[in-house]
Amino acid sequence: MTNKLALFDCDGTMVDSQANICASMDLAFQKNGLIPPDHHLVRRIVGLSLTEAVGQLLPGGNEVIVAKVTQSYKDGFFELRQSGGVQEPLYEGLLQTLEALEASGWVLGVATGKSDRGLRHVLETHGLLDRFVTLQTADRHPSKPHPA
Template sequence: MSNKLALFDCDGTMVDSQANICASMDQAFTKHGLVPPDHHLVRRIVGLSLIEAVSQLLPGEDAELVAAVTQSYKDGFFEMRQAGGVHEPLYEGLLETLEELEASGWVLGVATGKSDRGLQHVLETHGLLDRFVTLQTADRHPSKPHPAMVELAMAEAGAAPETTAMIGDTSFDMAMAVNASVRPVGVDWGYHDEHELIEAGAEIVVANMADLHGILNR
């Protein structure tokens, strides 16, 4: 019998990290003499692997510049974290939702565009590292919406497509779920709007964290 797997995106779904992401992107662009992108555009690419995100913010630029800006973003984010300047608060009600899901037989996982180091920092900061049986990041997979993250998560968790739900706030998450043939469940407190989530394949878009447990158990 396959386990029930609730697979969560991180940025925009479990934690609100947009201030840190926008600040680091500003710094990286400025370092290379570039005009920082509008923060609305930055929020649009949250969830993609970093190199893909920077590529979309620098359309038409050569690969060398994209790689340099990407590395500057990584370096700046790391320095900000070391200085204690990274604040990624949990969305209200997440802890209670995770507890409810575990109590009703779900195993938990994460599939995120963050790096291994970034995800570990978030989970350790909030005391969540031991809650998840599988952690998939951009360090070891193609960018969303490629299904590789979901496929390996299911293998590690002993789950099947019909017993797995991907919970996320972006169209990239929903498209990845569709590509992996798992249940796509959108949330509206993140970085893409309800219409985009549905257009990308979301079965439903949840408005309140407190409703997530009940929806997954339908």
């Protein structure tokens, strides 16, 4: 028997999280006295590891400011989530897609720029954690497009 593996990204593929990402990036830049980037630019970096994403949004930024904005993003996103301000709805048709793949013998996994904590929260919130045999996150792997 040949196993077939379907890997999904999380943000922008399984869940619509763009409003949360844009709001958190706005807060992170403002907290560091910077003008927030256009949301179009923010949406283009979704899926990258956070440090890589912030680095792309601050092309002239040094490592210190990139690290500060990255930490501010993490802190702000966590605060938003704790206060109930984060909404990450599943895209329409995702559950049916997962069910159809599983019924056809596919094994499912996730490869994302999200952190372990963030991915686990999303999957647990939607009751999907047990559907995936592998969870690959930015906590253990370099950002896309690196093959790891």
